[in-house]
Amino acid sequence: MPGEYGRPNVSPLPPGLTADVQLGRSISIRSPTGSVNTPPQRVLLTGGTGFLGAYLLHEFLTRTDAKIFCLVRARGHVEAFDRIVSALQRYRLWDPQHATRIMPFAGDVSEPGFGLLAREYRALCRADVIVHNAARVNHVEPYSRLRSANVQGTRQVLELAAGGAIPVHFVSTLSVAASCARPPAGPVLESARPGPAEVHGNGYLLSKWAGEELIAQAGERGLPVAVHRPDRVCGGVVTGAVSTDDAFWTLVRAAVMLGAVAAESAEFSLVPADYVAAAIVHLATHGGTGRTYHLTNHSTAPLTLVWERLRANGFPLTTAPLADLAARLTGAATTDQGLARAAAIPVQGSDDAVCFDDSNTVQALAGTSIRCAPMSAELIDRHIEYLVDVGFLPSPVAAAGASA
Numbered sequence: 367m368p369g370e371y372g373r374p375n376v377s378p379l380p381p382g383l384t385a386d387v388q389l390g391r392s393i394s395i396r397s398p399t400g401s402v403n404t405p406p407q408r409v410l411l412t413g414g415t416g417f418l419g420a421y422l423l424h425e426f427l428t429r430t431d432a433k434i435f436c437l438v439r440a441r442g443h444v445e446a447f448d449r450i451v452s453a454l455q456r457y458r459l460w461d462p463q464h465a466t467r468i469m470p471f472a473g474d475v476s477e478p479g480f481g482l483l484a485r486e487y488r489a490l491c492r493a494d495v496i497v498h499n500a501a502r503v504n505h506v507e508p509y510s511r512l513r514s515a516n517v518q519g520t521r522q523v524l525e526l527a528a529g530g531a532i533p534v535h536f537v538s539t540l541s542v543a544a545s546c547a548r549p550p551a552g553p554v555l556e557s558a559r560p561g562p563a564e565v566h567g568n569g570y571l572l573s574k575w576a577g578e579e580l581i582a583q584a585g586e587r588g589l590p591v592a593v594h595r596p597d598r599v600c601g602g603v604v605t606g607a608v609s610t611d612d613a614f615w616t617l618v619r620a621a622v623m624l625g626a627v628a629a630e631s632a633e634f635s636l637v638p639a640d641y642v643a644a645a646i647v648h649l650a651t652h653g654g655t656g657r658t659y660h661l662t663n664h665s666t667a668p669l670t671l672v673w674e675r676l677r678a679n680g681f682p683l684t685t686a687p688l689a690d691l692a693a694r695l696t697g698a699a700t701t702d703q704g705l706a707r708a709a710a711i712p713v714q715g716s717d718d719a720v721c722f723d724d725s726n727t728v729q730a731l732a733g734t735s736i737r738c739a740p741m742s743a744e745l746i747d748r749h750i751e752y753l754v755d756v757g758f759l760p761s762p763v764a765a766a767g768a769s770a
């Protein structure tokens with residue numbers, strides 16, 4: 367199973383990368399002394415129609431009284447609002463009482479001025495804090511496809527922030543830090559800042575790294591910035607409501623559909639979305655700039671725990687050699703789009719030996735009730751129930767019937 371982080375393949379650096387990671391003189395910080403207005407009255411959140419974005423929006427709505435400006439791709443305000451609500455509903459987070467505090471803006475992070483009308487853009491400039499979470503999340507696409515959303519998008523966000531010295535909290539990924547790992551050396555520090563040679567070969571990773579570079583340069587010019595690096599995110603602990611686009615659960619589904627798993631096991635770790643979102647929202651509303659935060663789960667579980675919980679939930683699973691499973695997956699992928707996606711997931715080396723320091727996060731959350739739930743059978747069960755409920759996994763009865 368690939369982790370959210372994995373060793374990148376070796377390939378040449380994309381042309382234009384050096385220019386992409388130069389902030390440019392056009393971005394100058396108007397007031398380098400800007401600090402977060404605590405508690406914020408207006409928050410700009412990008413990526414609110416996505417998986418983690420829905421959890422972030424929910425945390426802002428429940429932990430603060432702020433109005434949340436949500437920049438969302440849509441043909442207009444109404445569609446933008448509908449897309450936000452359907453994301454909250456999908457992840458079981460919708461509360462109609464919060465509707466009036468959600469302010470939809472139909473725009474695209476990669477476009478100049480987000481493609482908004484001037485008055486809409488001016489409204490966003492009044493944000494007290496920005497959480498830039500939007501990204502094209504795809505581990506297969508090349509950098510050239512991801513650059514617009516992930517690198518240009520971050521530049522556009524910084525341009526808006528610079529005008530009013532608005533603090534920016536950038537959602538990156540632990541994969542960026544993982545590229546600095548040198549096992550068996552000690553844990554990867556939150557201050558780790560790899561160079562392009564360490565992240566090249568994986569377009570997504572490179573694009574997130576490039577985003578971090580732009581953020582770091584803005585920070586060096588005086589903009590209050592923070593970088594948040596979550597590990598692979600799973601659903602909330604109560605609902606298990608997770609993205610069905612995620613590679614981990616796509617592979618779990620493949621196991622269910624084939625009715626077989628490999629005998630080999632590895633340790634894995636997932637970090638619940640409610641913890642990640644609560645931590646980021648706490649940090650964004652308590653002036654947590656000037657640092658990078660690792661958002662990880664200190665506990666791990668063997669993959670066999672997932673197979674055990676699937677069996678306990680009624681899914682028949684046999685074991686088979688890896689080569690046999692790969693051949694069966696390739697065959698079945700011709701008639702099942704989900705299995706085709708599973709077959710396309712790159713096989714990456716195990717990062718079992720890699721561990722990550724999260725001292726900044728631990729220190730910043732001390733005295734709060736925000737804690738990461740450990741890996742457990744219950745956590746896996748909630749995910750299985752949710753994924754059956756939304757039709758991503760077949761019902762155990764149907765799966766048992768198919769394998770009989």
Ligand SMILES: NC(=O)c1ccc[n+]([C@@H]2O[C@H](COP(=O)([O-])OP(=O)(O)OC[C@H]3O[C@@H](n4cnc5c(N)ncnc54)[C@H](OP(=O)(O)O)[C@@H]3O)[C@@H](O)[C@H]2O)c1
Nearest residue numbers: 413415416417418439474475499500501515539596598599
């Ligand atoms: N999921 C994980 O395990 C994980 C782990 C580490 C880090 N992260 C980071 O967390 C963030 C959210 O990831 P996710 O898993 O929630 O992904 P996701 O479900 O695919 O959500 C991505 C969000 O970004 C938006 N977006 C993409 N391109 C955009 C553009 N050009 N303009 C405006 N919005 C755009 C999407 O909008 P549409 O709905 O219009 O497509 C969507 O709302 C990303 O920055 C990712 O790198 C995720």
